[in-house]
Amino acid sequence: MKFCSNCGSTVELRIPAGDSLPRHTCASCGSIHYLNPKIIVGAIPEWEGRVLLCRRAIEPRHGFWTLPAGFMENAETTAQAAARETLEEACARIEVGDMFTLINVPHISQVHIVYRARLLDLDFRPGEESLDVALFAEDEIPWDEIAFRTIALTLRRYFDDRRLGAFDFQVEDLTPPPPAELA
Amino acid sequence: MKFCSNCGSTVELRIPAGDSLPRHTCASCGSIHYLNPKIIVGAIPEWEGRVLLCRRAIEPRHGFWTLPAGFMENAETTAQAAARETLEEACARIEVGDMFTLINVPHISQVHIVYRARLLDLDFRPGEESLDVALFAEDEIPWDEIAFRTIALTLRRYFDDRRLGAFDFQVEDLTPPPPAELA
Numbered sequence: 457m458k459f460c461s462n463c464g465s466t467v468e469l470r471i472p473a474g475d476s477l478p479r480h481t482c483a484s485c486g487s488i489h490y491l492n493p494k495i496i497v498g499a500i501p502e503w504e505g506r507v508l509l510c511r512r513a514i515e516p517r518h519g520f521w522t523l524p525a526g527f528m529e530n531a532e533t534t535a536q537a538a539a540r541e542t543l544e545e546a547c548a549r550i551e552v553g554d555m556f557t558l559i560n561v562p563h564i565s566q567v568h569i570v571y572r573a574r575l576l577d578l579d580f581r582p583g584e585e586s587l588d589v590a591l592f593a594e595d596e597i598p599w600d601e602i603a604f605r606t607i608a609l610t611l612r613r614y615f616d617d618r619r620l621g622a623f624d625f626q627v628e629d630l631t632p633p634p635p636a637e638l639a
Numbered sequence: 640m641k642f643c644s645n646c647g648s649t650v651e652l653r654i655p656a657g658d659s660l661p662r663h664t665c666a667s668c669g670s671i672h673y674l675n676p677k678i679i680v681g682a683i684p685e686w687e688g689r690v691l692l693c694r695r696a697i698e699p700r701h702g703f704w705t706l707p708a709g710f711m712e713n714a715e716t717t718a719q720a721a722a723r724e725t726l727e728e729a730c731a732r733i734e735v736g737d738m739f740t741l742i743n744v745p746h747i748s749q750v751h752i753v754y755r756a757r758l759l760d761l762d763f764r765p766g767e768e769s770l771d772v773a774l775f776a777e778d779e780i781p782w783d784e785i786a787f788r789t790i791a792l793t794l795r796r797y798f799d800d801r802r803l804g805a806f807d808f809q810v811e812d813l814t815p816p817p818p819a820e821l822a
Contacts, residue, residue, distance in 0.1 A: 459646065460644070461650075464649075466647075534741070
């Protein structure tokens with residue numbers, strides 16, 4: 457951030473009165489521009505024991521598989537975001553179930569939330585951001601081609617809990633990945 | 640948002656290629672400025688059956704009582720945010736427990752998350768944003784003077800669950816309040 461989005465003047469990083477962290481501050485109009493974590497919401501669409509994955513048509517991780525998920529928008533709920541992302545990326549309709557994982561990814565200032573969901577029909581197809589969409593049984597999951605660590609972690613927890621016969625909401629924190637690997 | 644924070648030119652609202660919603664877009668440098676929901680994180684600090692509340696020294700809801708809570712910062716986890724806000728607003732140290740409520744407030748594009756927590760000692764006092772800090776038993780809670788609906792809802796669920804002898808993570812959505820009342 458270099459310019460004030462309110463008045464167009466240059467901003468500087470300084471600690472406002474009563475605050476403890478440097479903020480992008482405008483000396484001209486006084487605006488303080490806070491940067492806050494973003495929420496990514498997704499779903500595990502289930503159909504007769506299989507789960508729906510999307511193969512990414514965009515960067516990062518072009519060509520890798522993921523659950524339908526994306527940035528939560530203003531004026532929607534987390535469950536609405538899960539349903540919207542599933543419709544956009546897989547053209548699939550779901551009934552959103554319980555929240556299943558909430559994973560902090562502090563090194564990229566994101567919080568990833570994934571819901572369990574029931575796929576309502578088999579009329580799915582790739583949306584604009586997907587190359588392919590398909591249902592996978594547990595032993596068919598392409599573990600080496602999963603796009604993001606939060607998605608792989610969520611899928612592992614999902615199959616673990618399914619074996620135990622009870623799904624439990626889980627909160628996790630991810631530490632930075634080894635160099636040369638994406639979050 | 641009127642100006643591009645990257646180059647200082649004026650921005651316009653238009654739907655980018657491949658998108659479905661209008662975004663603040665810069666015709667000069669091509670930056671797209673997304674606005675996303677913000678996360679508020681708080682804690683229910685518990686001490687021998689009583690909970691710690693703070694009386695607000697700032698607007699909105701100056702003079703009303705609330706749980707320690709505030710905007711999550713970049714580069715921290717939700718649990719770290721709960722501990723930091725409790726330290727800032729009540730100068731109190733807690734051991735953060737399980738996530739207890741996640742409440743969507745879509746009409747103000749916020750997600751409120753509250754953790755259960757164990758107050759570690761009685762050495763608390765008002766921080767800069769609080770007029771007063773005190774412990775309340777259930778029958779002492781000033782229900783008519785609670786600052787925010789998400790906090791009142793969380794406290795009611797907390798005492799309900801405590802009576803049942805088991806705390807369950809709960810996801811809720813709040814609809815807009817009646818006119819003349821704050822969210």
